Amino acid sequence: MNLPFSVPAADRRLLPEGRFAGPMPWVIAIMMFLTVLAGAGGLGLRRAADGLVSSIGERLTVQIVDANPEFREAQARIAIAALTRQNGVLAVTRVSDEEMQAMLGRLLGEGGAEAELPVPAMIDVDLSPAAYQRRDAIAASIRDVAPSARIDDNATWLSPLANLLGSLKWLALALVVLMTWATAAAVVLAARGALDTHRGTIEVMHLMGATDVQVARLFQRRIALDALFGGAVGFVAAFIVLVGIGSRVGEVGSELVGSAGLAAIDRLLLFALPVAGIALATLVARMTVLRALRKML
Amino acid sequence: MQFDNVGLRYGTGAETLSDVSFTLRAGGFYFLTGPSGAGKTSLLKLIYLAQRPSRGLIRLFGEDVVTMPRERLPGFRRRIGVVFQDFRLVRHLSAFDNVALPLRVAGVEDRDLQQPVREMLAWVGLSDRASARPATLSGGEQQRVAIARAVIGRPDMLVADEPTGNVDPEMAARLLHLFDALNKLGTTLVVATHDIHLLTRIGRAEMMRLDRGMLSDPTGILRYPPRRAEAAADSAQ
Numbered sequence: 077m078n079l080p081f082s083v084p085a086a087d088r089r090l091l092p093e094g095r096f097a098g099p100m101p102w103v104i105a106i107m108m109f110l111t112v113l114a115g116a117g118g119l120g121l122r123r124a125a126d127g128l129v130s131s132i133g134e135r136l137t138v139q140i141v142d143a144n145p146e147f148r149e150a151q152a153r154i155a156i157a158a159l160t161r162q163n164g165v166l167a168v169t170r171v172s173d174e175e176m177q178a179m180l181g182r183l184l185g186e187g188g189a190e191a192e193l194p195v196p197a198m199i200d201v202d203l204s205p206a207a208y209q210r211r212d213a214i215a216a217s218i219r220d221v222a223p224s225a226r227i228d229d230n231a232t233w234l235s236p237l238a239n240l241l242g243s244l245k246w247l248a249l250a251l252v253v254l255m256t257w258a259t260a261a262a263v264v265l266a267a268r269g270a271l272d273t274h275r276g277t278i279e280v281m282h283l284m285g286a287t288d289v290q291v292a293r294l295f296q297r298r299i300a301l302d303a304l305f306g307g308a309v310g311f312v313a314a315f316i317v318l319v320g321i322g323s324r325v326g327e328v329g330s331e332l333v334g335s336a337g338l339a340a341i342d343r344l345l346l347f348a349l350p351v352a353g354i355a356l357a358t359l360v361a362r363m364t365v366l367r368a369l370r371k372m373l
Numbered sequence: 374m375q376f377d378n379v380g381l382r383y384g385t386g387a388e389t390l391s392d393v394s395f396t397l398r399a400g401g402f403y404f405l406t407g408p409s410g411a412g413k414t415s416l417l418k419l420i421y422l423a424q425r426p427s428r429g430l431i432r433l434f435g436e437d438v439v440t441m442p443r444e445r446l447p448g449f450r451r452r453i454g455v456v457f458q459d460f461r462l463v464r465h466l467s468a469f470d471n472v473a474l475p476l477r478v479a480g481v482e483d484r485d486l487q488q489p490v491r492e493m494l495a496w497v498g499l500s501d502r503a504s505a506r507p508a509t510l511s512g513g514e515q516q517r518v519a520i521a522r523a524v525i526g527r528p529d530m531l532v533a534d535e536p537t538g539n540v541d542p543e544m545a546a547r548l549l550h551l552f553d554a555l556n557k558l559g560t561t562l563v564v565a566t567h568d569i570h571l572l573t574r575i576g577r578a579e580m581m582r583l584d585r586g587m588l589s590d591p592t593g594i595l596r597y598p599p600r601r602a603e604a605a606a607d608s609a610q
Contacts, residue, residue, distance in 0.1 A: 277463050283423055285451030286478045287444075373425060373443060 100266045100299075101306040104259060104357065108310025109317075111255040112349055116318050118248025119342040125241035128234065134208040135230045136215065140197040142224040151222035152197035158221045159199070162214055164207025171198040196226075252349075256356065263299055263357045267364040270295055282372065292365040299361035300354060307350030314346075374420065374530070374561075379429030381415055381586075388427070389415045390586045397563065399529075402556045404572050405565040407583035413565040414458060414534055416583060420563060421455045421532045422446055434529070451479055454528035456536045458565075460519040462507040468494065468518045469503040475526040493521045496551070498544070512539040520548060530561040537568055549574050 138155055142148040152170065159168045176195050203211065215227040271278065278291055322337065338346070374397040381390040390412045397403055407413050418424040419431060422438060431439050433449060441449075454475070462471050472493055476486040494500050497517035507515055516539045523531060531552070537545035545568070553575060556562050566572070572580060582589045 276461065279423075280461050280463060281474070281478060282447075283421065283450055283455055284475045284478045285447040285449075287447045290478065370443070373423065373446070 098266075100262070101302040101309075103262050104303050104306025104353065105309040105313070106306075107255050107259040107262070108307045108350055108353055109314045110310075111252055111259075111353070112311055112314035112346055113317065114248045114251035114255060115346055115349055116314070116338060116342075118245050118252065119338055119345065121241050121245040121248060123337065123339065123342065125238055125245065128241070129238060134203045134205060136201040136203065136211060137228045137230060138199040138201060138218060138222075139226045139228070140199075140222055140224055141194075141226055143194045145194075148194075148197050148224070151224060152199065155218050155222040155225055156199060158218060159201055159214075162207065162217070164204040164210075165201060165214075166204055166207075167200070167202040169200040169202075171200065256353075259353060260356060260360045263303075263360045264364045266302075267295055267299060267361045268368065270298065271365060271368050278369070279372070282369075288366055288369040291369060292362050295365045296358050296362040300358040303354040303357035307353045311347070311350040374434075375430070375432040376419075377430040377432075379419065379426045379431060381412075381419065381424065382427040388586055390419070390426075390583075393429070393586075393588050395581060395588060397530075397561060399561055400556070400559050402552075402562045402575055402578040403564070404575075404578055404580045405563060405583065406567065406572065406580060411583040412586040413583055415586075417455075417532050417534050417563070417565055420530075421453050422450050451475070451526065452529040454523035454526060454531040456516075456519050456523045456531070456533035458534040458538070460507070460515045462515055462518055462522075464507050467504045467506060468499055468510065468514075471507070471518055472521045472525055474522060479526060489525060493525050497521045497548075513541065513544060516540055517544070517548075520551070524551065524555060527555075527558075528560060530563070531555060533562070533564045535566055536564060537566065537571060545571070546574075 138159075140148050140151045140155065142151060156168055156170060159165050173195075176198065180193070180195065201214075203214070207214065211229060218225050218227060281291055318338075325337070376393050376395050379390060379393040380388050382388045393416065405413055405416065415424070419426055422433070425439060429439070430437065434452065436449075438446070438449060463474065466474070469490055473486050473490045476489070477483075491500070491503070494503050497520060499514060499517055499521070502510060502514060505514075507518070510518065516536065520533070520536055523533065533552070536552075537548055540548065549571060552562055552564065556575075564571070572578070
């Protein structure tokens with residue numbers, strides 16, 4: 077198959093309209109803009125969901141809620157020692173008193189944080205996947221040595237959020253597919269319109285012995301150039317928006333929101349979208365024109 | 374080219390052409406006459422493969438073109454030059470590019486078609502109008518461009534529908550001279566015309582007449598099988 081741009085210069089004049097005439101390049105630009113945004117959203121959400129699960133999805137949080145500070149401290153030390161001895165425990169991190177005070181300060185205000193509240197001792201426990209499977213046994217062993225321990229599985233409260241992120245990710249993918257379909261439909265309409273406009277020229281070319289492929293090459297080149305222009309404009313616009321959103325995300329400072337960034341491979345995938353769009357538009361134009369020409373003698 | 378009991382019907386209407394049978398020998402010169410609405414243009418469309426018949430057999434260059442797959446038609450069409458009654462010039466192309474079109478379709482490189490196109494334009498007296506668009510050309514000039522476009526590729530067969538209808542007698546004589554020269558070089562010519570004077574200018578030309586879609590044959594030489602051949606066979610016996 078010849079490349080869509082490999083049409084001799086003189087033959088290009090056979091279709092008279094100026095380049096980028098009509099709404100087609102701008103329709104493709106809008107479609108590409110929305111497709112890249114949807115794609116970036118989907119990829120960011122996937123990365124956020126993966127990061128969420130890998131960072132805290134296999135984590136237990138142990139709270140020692142004894143009101144007596146001495147008993148609480150003693151049970152915390154015993155629980156940490158017991159956890160450290162367990163196989164598959166990757167990290168045992170005691171949340172420091174300063175962090176607890178700061179957290180309470182954000183929740184209760186500065187006055188509340190200074191009150192004589194019985195603040196529980198909190199311990200984050202990161203488990204290997206194998207150890208996470210026997211989390212109930214690990215929890216029981218902690219309760220044996222620290223009776224006032226409450227053990228929360230982070231996945232329990234994380235699950236609805238992970239499900240939401242997963243749904244949003246699939247929604248973004250569906251949007252990309254729908255946008256691609258809409259772009260293809262727009263190309264089909266544009267190709268049919270162009271065929272009708274140039275029917276006289278096509279008939280004359282046919283009667284002079286032009287093959288369907290020769291005629292189709294003219295149209296696919298035109299559509300490819302429109303798609304190239306529209307794809308570039310749409311991608312650049314979407315890139316600018318994504319850079320703006322990225323800087324806002326950085327300002328939020330949330331671990332969850334911040335994890336929704338794009339890796340190099342994601343950026344590469346986004347860059348592939350306009351390239352794939354050009355290829356798709358060219359292919360659809362070629363198929364549409366060839367199918368229409370087959371109905372002519 | 375051979376037509377055998379060919380009929381043509383557009384849609385569900387009456388037959389535009391009925392039981393048309395004739396043979397055109399390679400290198401022959403044929404005039405097609407008949408009143409308006411007799412079916413001349415329809416018959417020419419069948420000849421230059423713009424239309425398939427509703428029935429009957431058409432053989433061109435030794436092959437059945439009625440059942441031929443459409444993918445093979447371009448190769449045959451390149452061997453036929455056509456002068457359309459309404460010229461059908463591509464309106465956004467210059468006279469030069471219109472004349473060059475058959476060569477470009479055939480894959481001739483741009484640098485190789487400059488000289489033949491300019492020579493052809495000079496021959497039809499349009500050298501100074503090479504860059505003019507059809508809309509700025511007179512009817513006669515458009516017709517000459519159409520004729521130049523039809524003959525530029527040295528076709529095996531030239532089909533012309535009223536080729537002298539819009540030109541003055543002097544230009545008509547020049548065009549007929551061109552057709553004559555092409556015919557002498559081996560090109561088969563089929564010219565549809567109302568011009569009675571044209572019919573007498575080429576002594577060796579044969580004539581077929583269409584009337585209400587039927588081929589009436591005043592000379593008797595064009596029927597298939599030809600009467601002349603039948604007569605020759607009869608006399609030989």
